[in-house]
Amino acid sequence: xxxFVALNFVAGFLHYLFxxxxxxxxxTENFSALSAWLAFLSFAFIGSAVLxxxxxxxxxxxxxxxxxxxxxxxxxxxxxxxPFAFTFDHTMIGVLAGLMACVFGIFLGQAQVRLLFxxxxxGNFMVALAKLLFGVAPLLALPSGERYFWxxxxxxxxxxxxxxxxxxxxxxEAPRTKGTxxxxxxxxxxxxxxxxxxxxxxxxxxxxxxxQSTDAFNAFARLSLFYKAIFFVxxxxxxxxxxxxxxxxxxxxKALSDPRLYAGAVALAGAAALLGxxxxxxxxxxxxxxxxxxxFLSCWNMGLLTWMFLLLQxxxxxxxxxxxxxxxxxxxxxxxxQLLLGLPVIYYFTAAILWNTFIIWRTVTFAxxxxxxxxxxxxxx
Numbered sequence: 001x002x003x004f005v006a007l008n009f010v011a012g013f014l015h016y017l018f019x020x021x022x023x024x025x026x027x028t029e030n031f032s033a034l035s036a037w038l039a040f041l042s043f044a045f046i047g048s049a050v051l052x053x054x055x056x057x058x059x060x061x062x063x064x065x066x067x068x069x070x071x072x073x074x075x076x077x078x079x080x081x082x083p084f085a086f087t088f089d090h091t092m093i094g095v096l097a098g099l100m101a102c103v104f105g106i107f108l109g110q111a112q113v114r115l116l117f118x119x120x121x122x123g124n125f126m127v128a129l130a131k132l133l134f135g136v137a138p139l140l141a142l143p144s145g146e147r148y149f150w151x152x153x154x155x156x157x158x159x160x161x162x163x164x165x166x167x168x169x170x171x172x173e174a175p176r177t178k179g180t181x182x183x184x185x186x187x188x189x190x191x192x193x194x195x196x197x198x199x200x201x202x203x204x205x206x207x208x209x210x211x212q213s214t215d216a217f218n219a220f221a222r223l224s225l226f227y228k229a230i231f232f233v234x235x236x237x238x239x240x241x242x243x244x245x246x247x248x249x250x251x252x253x254k255a256l257s258d259p260r261l262y263a264g265a266v267a268l269a270g271a272a273a274l275l276g277x278x279x280x281x282x283x284x285x286x287x288x289x290x291x292x293x294x295x296f297l298s299c300w301n302m303g304l305l306t307w308m309f310l311l312l313q314x315x316x317x318x319x320x321x322x323x324x325x326x327x328x329x330x331x332x333x334x335x336x337x338q339l340l341l342g343l344p345v346i347y348y349f350t351a352a353i354l355w356n357t358f359i360i361w362r363t364v365t366f367a368x369x370x371x372x373x374x375x376x377x378x379x380x381x
Contacts, residue, residue: 003117003118003121004117004118004120004121005121006121007118007121007122007124007125008121008124008125008236009236010125010128011121011124011125011127011128011129012128012232012233012235012236014125014128014129014131014132015128015131015232016228016229016232017132018128018131018132018135018148018151019035019225019228020225020284021132021135021136022034022135022148023222023225023284023286024284024285025136025144026144026145026148027145028218028219028221028222029214029218030145030148031218031221031222032217032218032220032221032222033090034145034148034149035205035221035224036205036206036209036217036221037090037094037149038152038202038205039202039203039205039206039209040094040206041094041097041098041152042198042199042202042203043098043198043199044094044097044098044099044101044102045101045194045198046191046194046195046198046199047098047101047102047105048098048101048102048104048105048194049105049190049193049194049197049198050105050187050190050191050194051102051105051106051109052105052106052108052109052112053109053186053187053190053194054109054186054187054190055105055106055108055109055110055112055113059110059113059114060110062171065110065167066168068106068110069164069167069168072103072106072107072160072164073160073161073164075099075100075103076100076103076156076157076160076161077157079096079100079153079154079156079157080154080157082096083140083142083150083154084141090149093149093150093152093153096153097152097153097156100153100156100157100160101156103156103160104123104127104156104159104160104163107123107159107160107163107164107167108120108123108124108163110167111123111163111166111167114167114170114172116166116167116170119162119163119166119167122162122166123159123162123163123166124159126158126159126162127155127156127158127159128155130151130154130155130156130157130158130159131151131152131154131155132151134147134150134151134154134155135147135148135151140154185319185321188316188321188324188325189316189319189321189324192312192316192321192324192325192328193309193312193313193316195328196308196309196312196328197235197309199332200231200302200305200306200308200309200331201224201227201228201231201232201302201305203332203335204224204348204352205220205221205224207335207338207339207348208220208345208348210339211338211339211342211343212342212344212345216344216345219288219290220345222280222286222290223290223294223295223298223345224298226272226276226290226295226298226299227272227295227298227299227301227302228302229272230268230272230299230302230303230306231302231305231306231309234306234309234310235306235309238309238310238313256307256310256311256314256364257364261307262304262307262357262360264303265300265303265304265306265307266300266303268299268303269295269296269297269299269300269303270296272295272296272299273292273293273295273296273299274292276289276290276292276295277289277290277291277292277295293346294345294346294349297346297349297350297353298349300349300353301349301352301353301356304353304356304357304360305331305356307360308327308331308356308359308360308363311327311360311363311364312324312327312328315327315363323363323366327359327362327363330359330362331356331359333355334351334352334355337351
């Protein structure tokens with residue numbers, strides 16, 4: 001299990017490093033285009049997460065897994081050859097990447113249900129490493145701007161090869177499926193957590209692409225590197241936390257209701273605001289850095305969204321799916337408001353912080369009330 005956690009941690013770091021290196025190698029316009037493309041691709045990653053989790057409830061027999069592996073390998077080989085034979089626009093590359101992510105999600109789920117955690121972690125690590133190498137190194141005979149787009153679907157090719165080997169090497173049959181009621185609950189929980197993990201660090205890029213000028217969005221794309229780092233670090237923490245939430249939901253829930261977490265989000269944002277411009281100018285070699293205030297507000301907002309994700313995970317662990325769905329929907333209420341008003345970046349983040357503070361307060365209040373009711377004796381008045 002330690003190896004699984006370590007491999008996932010390194011994989012998360014490599015995914016983030018991919019963005020950091022891209023911000024240094026690409027022009028501001030090309031990096032903003034890549035950031036927007038990845039933001040819209042996050043919808044495919046939701047599908048991948050759902051398919052991975054569903055595979056845990058619908059394990060394939062050894063005969064069927066061989067057929068699926070053969071089909072997956074054929075598709076992976078086809079994707080690997082396409083950039084050498086044809087020219088695709090970014091939309092088509094996104095379709096190929098989304099399909100590869102979904103195929104890879106099924107591979108991961110089939111390994112997960114067989115308790116092949118080392119292979120699972122190795123597969124995630126392989127995809128992250130391959131994405132970085134395909135983007136940075138001239139392994140593909142393409143301009144650097146195009147390499148970073150093609151790196152995403154191409155990264156899954158060695159991942160699929162590795163997971164095929166892991167699954168073929170395992171000769172035992174997978175356990176039987178669970179009841180349909182449990183599968184329905186699992187689908188809802190997976191969609192909620194998959195949407196949160198995929199969209200929380202990305203949906204504001206979609207909003208700003210639509211509501212801001214080209215120059216403002218180009219600057220925002222680089223700003224996103226700072227607040228995404230907060231979410232990616234705590235997403236790894238959430239993977240460690242989930243088993244404890246499942247084993248002892250009440251204890252984990254109390255920790256997530258601690259108001260000191262709000263102060264922690266503000267302090268983390270303050271540290272990022274102080275160090276961010278120095279990192280941008282001297283480490284990343286950007287000609288211009290986002291302002292201290294932009295970094296502070298965006299990281300404060302992401303700290304709240306990260307807290308919200310941990311609360312959603314807690315609700316799903318307690319099988320309170322309806323409140324989790326409502327809370328997730330509440331977070332995204334600000335999206336149509338921003339599309340309608342088109343607020344500048346500073347005003348948007350100020351409004352988002354106020355709104356997310358309210359959503360967290362309501363979620364925490366509901367969780368505390370639910371915990372109190374569950375602890376009362378059945379015959380209490």
